[in-house]
Amino acid sequence: MKKLINDPANVIADALHGLAAAHPELRVDFENRVIVRGDAPVRGKVGLVSGGGSGHEPLHGGFVGPGMLDAACAGEVFTSPVPDQMVAATQAVDGGAGVLHIVKNYTGDIMNFELAAEMVAADSGTEVATVVIDDDVAVQDSLYTAGRRGVGATVLVEKIAGAAAEEGRPLAEVAEVAGKVNAYARSMGLALTSCTVPAAGRPTFDLPDDQMEVGIGIHGEPGRRRVPVAPANEIAEMLVSPILTDLDFTGGDGVICFVNGMGATPLIELYVMFHEVNQLLAKNGIPVARSLVGPYITSLDMAGCSVTLLKADDELLRLWDAPVNTPALRRGV
Amino acid sequence: MEVSDLTAWVQEFARLVALERDELTALDSAIGDGDHGFNMDRGLSAAVAALEASPPESPSALFKTVGMTMISKVGGASGPLYGTAFLRMAASAGSPVDAAGFAQVLHAALEGVVARGKASVGDKTMVDALTPAVEAFDAALASGGDPFQAAADAAEKGREATIPLVARKGRASYLGERSAGHPDPGATSVTLLMRAAATTLGNAG
Numbered sequence: 001m002k003k004l005i006n007d008p009a010n011v012i013a014d015a016l017h018g019l020a021a022a023h024p025e026l027r028v029d030f031e032n033r034v035i036v037r038g039d040a041p042v043r044g045k046v047g048l049v050s051g052g053g054s055g056h057e058p059l060h061g062g063f064v065g066p067g068m069l070d071a072a073c074a075g076e077v078f079t080s081p082v083p084d085q086m087v088a089a090t091q092a093v094d095g096g097a098g099v100l101h102i103v104k105n106y107t108g109d110i111m112n113f114e115l116a117a118e119m120v121a122a123d124s125g126t127e128v129a130t131v132v133i134d135d136d137v138a139v140q141d142s143l144y145t146a147g148r149r150g151v152g153a154t155v156l157v158e159k160i161a162g163a164a165a166e167e168g169r170p171l172a173e174v175a176e177v178a179g180k181v182n183a184y185a186r187s188m189g190l191a192l193t194s195c196t197v198p199a200a201g202r203p204t205f206d207l208p209d210d211q212m213e214v215g216i217g218i219h220g221e222p223g224r225r226r227v228p229v230a231p232a233n234e235i236a237e238m239l240v241s242p243i244l245t246d247l248d249f250t251g252g253d254g255v256i257c258f259v260n261g262m263g264a265t266p267l268i269e270l271y272v273m274f275h276e277v278n279q280l281l282a283k284n285g286i287p288v289a290r291s292l293v294g295p296y297i298t299s300l301d302m303a304g305c306s307v308t309l310l311k312a313d314d315e316l317l318r319l320w321d322a323p324v325n326t327p328a329l330r331r332g333v
Numbered sequence: 334m335e336v337s338d339l340t341a342w343v344q345e346f347a348r349l350v351a352l353e354r355d356e357l358t359a360l361d362s363a364i365g366d367g368d369h370g371f372n373m374d375r376g377l378s379a380a381v382a383a384l385e386a387s388p389p390e391s392p393s394a395l396f397k398t399v400g401m402t403m404i405s406k407v408g409g410a411s412g413p414l415y416g417t418a419f420l421r422m423a424a425s426a427g428s429p430v431d432a433a434g435f436a437q438v439l440h441a442a443l444e445g446v447v448a449r450g451k452a453s454v455g456d457k458t459m460v461d462a463l464t465p466a467v468e469a470f471d472a473a474l475a476s477g478g479d480p481f482q483a484a485a486d487a488a489e490k491g492r493e494a495t496i497p498l499v500a501r502k503g504r505a506s507y508l509g510e511r512s513a514g515h516p517d518p519g520a521t522s523v524t525l526l527m528r529a530a531a532t533t534l535g536n537a538g
Contacts, residue, residue, distance in 0.1 A: 078366055079408045107503045111413035111449055115404060139507055146506045200367070219366060221507055 001201045003301075008198040012054050012074055019061055023327050026064055032088040033074045033081065035061040040070050040093045046165040046174045047071070047093030050102040050158060051086060052109055053078040055197070056218055059154060059297045062328030068162035069102075069326070077197050077300070078219045080108035086116030090126060098127035098171035102157055102178060104150025105134035129171050131178040133157055135187045135308065137246045138215030138224050149217045152260050152308030153185035155296045156320075159329065163322035177319065181310060186243040189306030190235060191216045191223065191262060195299045214238055218262075218299045232269075236276035239307040244284060249311050254289035256320060257281065258308040261295035265303045270294065273305055281309075290320055296328065334430045334534060339392050340384055343399055345529035347377035353525060361518040364505040369411060369518040376407035376415070392430050396423035396438075410503055411519060414446050414459060421445030435534070436474055439467045439484070450502060457500040457512065462491040462523035481527075481535025488527040492520040 005011050012033065019035065020028040027036040034051075041047060050060045051073025060072035070093035075081035090099045099120075103113045110132065117128045133150030161178035169177075191213040194203035197220070204220030207213055212235075215224025230238075249255055259274045261267070274293050281288055289312050297306075310316065323332030350357070350373045357370030380402040389395040400419030403412055425441035427434050443463050452458040469487035473480040493516065500512040503519075 075408055076368075079368060079372070080410075082405055082408050082412060084405050107450070108409040108413075111410055112408065114449075115413050115416070140509075146502055146504070149507070217507065219504075221366070221504065222511070 001196055001198070003196070003198060005198055008201070011198045012076065015054075015057075016061075016074065019327070026327075029088060029092070032085045034071055034085055034089045034092065035064045035074070036071045036089070036092045037064050037066065037069070041095035042070070042093075043095045044097055045095050045168060046097045046171050047090070047095060047099040048102060048158070048162055048165055048174075049073070049086065049089045049093060049099055050154070051075065051081045051089065052104055052106075053080060053219070055195075055300045056297050058295075058328030060158070063155070063158050063162075063326045065324070065326035066333070067166050067322060067324030067326070068158050068329065077199065080106065080112045083112050083116035083119055086113055087119050087123070090116065090120050090128065091124070094124075094126045098129065100161065100165070100171060100174055100178065101128060101130040102154065102161065103130055103132050104154055105132050105147055106149065107146050127171060129175040131157065131161070131175055131182065133182050135182060135185045136217065137186050137188050137242045138217070151189060151218055152187040152258055152297055152306050153182055153310065155260075155292070156185055156256060156258065156308065156310050157181045159324060160316055160319045162324065163319035166322065177315075181316065184247070184311040184316075185308055186246050187306055187308040188239045188242050189216045189218070189223075189260075189262065189304065190214050190239060191299075191302050191304035192229070193264065193303040195220045195263065195302035197300065212304070216299075216302075216304065218297060220299060220302065232272045233276045236273060236280055236307075239305075240277055240280050240309075243307065243309055244286075247311065249286045249309055250284070253312050253314060253317060254287035255281065256290045256292070256310040256312050256316070257288045258292040258296075258310070260297055260306045260308065262302040262304040262306065263295060263298035264301045265295070265305055267294060270305060273307075277307055289317055334392070334435065336389055336392055336395055338534060339395055339430070340388075341533045342530055343377075343384065343395070344381055345533045346526050347381045349525040349529055350374050350377050350522060353521075357518055357521060360516060360521055363515045364500065364508055364512045365518060366409075366504055368409060369522065372407045372409055372411055373415075373522055376403045376412060379406045391428045392426040393423045393428065396420070396426055410450070411522070414450055414519070417445040417449040418442040432474055432480060436467075436470055436480070439470055443467050452502045455498060456502045457495050457498040457505065457517045457520075458502050459517070459519035459523050461495045461498075461517060462488040462520035462527070465491040466523070466527050479531075479536040481531040485524070485527040485531035485535075488520075488524045492516055492524045495520045
């Protein structure tokens with residue numbers, strides 16, 4: 001294992017110290033491992049709290065700031081944070097208008113956020129609403145399983161719901177916007193290599209040089225199937241076609257197209273992928289209204305990418321274009 | 334059963350989990366995310382330390398300390414599941430706890446796990462070991478056997494029965510058919526909980 005770390009046990013604490021030093025506009029609660037917007041709580045504004053296992057940076061801590069999240073909880077690598085962290089985050093950002101929990105659909109995340117909401121309800125008058133993100137078409141949805149995983153749509157939800165909250169809209173409306181983004185977004189990912197969890201010290205799964213794993217999640221869990229390495233245009237087809245099969249993206253105001261890097265893939269390859277995805281969408285009569293290209297929801301040092309499409313309308317595009325000022329996403333400010 | 338007996342149960346559970354830590358982690362690596370042994374060991378060590386630091390005065394206080402510690406320290410899915418189980422036990426425990434009272438405590442734990450995890454028997458989870466354990470405890474109590482030993486044996490059988498199952502809850506469910514052929518790590522830690530009860534609270538204890 002070659003990594004820029006000290007003791008593997010201290011990776012998260014060390015990284016939080018770095019984040020705090022690089023971004024004095026944020027407050028970092030090192031004991032609870034919570035990253036908070038510097039001016040929180042913002043009076044009269046709905047607070048947005050997310051969190052999850054570490055290893056997906058910049059998600060979630062890199063998206064804390066005006067126009068996006070008010071606080072993020074950092075768990076151990078690929079392990080949900082605990083309720084105490086979520087309670088601390090919720091209390092830190094409660095400006096009197098309630099707090100929205102943005103939760104990726106993993107069993108541990110769901111249960112810990114659920115417990116945190118119960119603890120907040122028992123402790124204080126803070127109103128908490130929850131939106132669960134489950135956009136990964138690689139997992140067959142079923143009433144009898146844990147359901148689809150939350151992946152790329154999380155970034156879009158945090159941006160768009162963040163803009164809605166910034167406009168001063170009430171909790172129910174912010175939650176509704178977040179739910180709408182999730183309902184109209186679909187994702188599919190692919191790995192060229194495994195990732196290496198610092199505490200484990202070796203790759204999570206073996207992937208031969210001439211193979212790639214299609215339909216991966218963001219924790220090094222195996223995907224739908226293993227196939228020989230292919231050119232970018234064929235990869236784009238493998239990712240886009242299950243998304244288009246799952247939801248009709250034609251009509252409406254086009255899509256927000258998000259090509260995400262898994263951590264170790266350079267931007268030049270992500271732009272090659274965006275070109276292919278864009279052409280495929282054009283062929284299917286789906287205009288790209290907005291785009292996002294880069295590593296925003298990663299899986300440590302995994303090489304690969306994911307594609308997320310969000311069926312947009314006027315409201316979603318307006319909120320997408322609103323100013324945002326966070327370490328990882330900044331525009332209009 | 335006094336507070337001291339129940340404390341011994343929790344200590345024995347912590348000891349067994351520490352002993353089997355690598356085995357639990359290996360089981361979890363096969364079908365989950367490979368942290369069950371490590372997380373449970375961390376949570377139970379903290380729970381044992383909390384009980385030593387401020388010894389509880391009632392069974393209810395004891396279970397509450399264990400539950401809150403598991404929720405705060407474990408993370409993942411097992412923290413909320415074991416934490417909820419112990420908190421429900423705290424709510425249903427009298428003082429002292431007799432065998433019939435312990436049956437109630439076990440039922441409360443099972444109801445808590447089911448409510449939190451929304452799993453049923455056959456989903457390849459903790460519930461597959463806990464449900465038969467609770468039923469065997471009731472049956473042995475009615476027929477005059479050692480309910481603690483009966484519950485431990487039933488939990489072990491329930492765990493073995495998870496081997497061929499395809500997971501329908503938790504991270505293992507993403508594997509679909511590939512989750513078959515491995516015992517469930519959560520059901521495995523439940524067998525340790527019930528084995529600890531048999532050796533500390535049952536006739537063998």
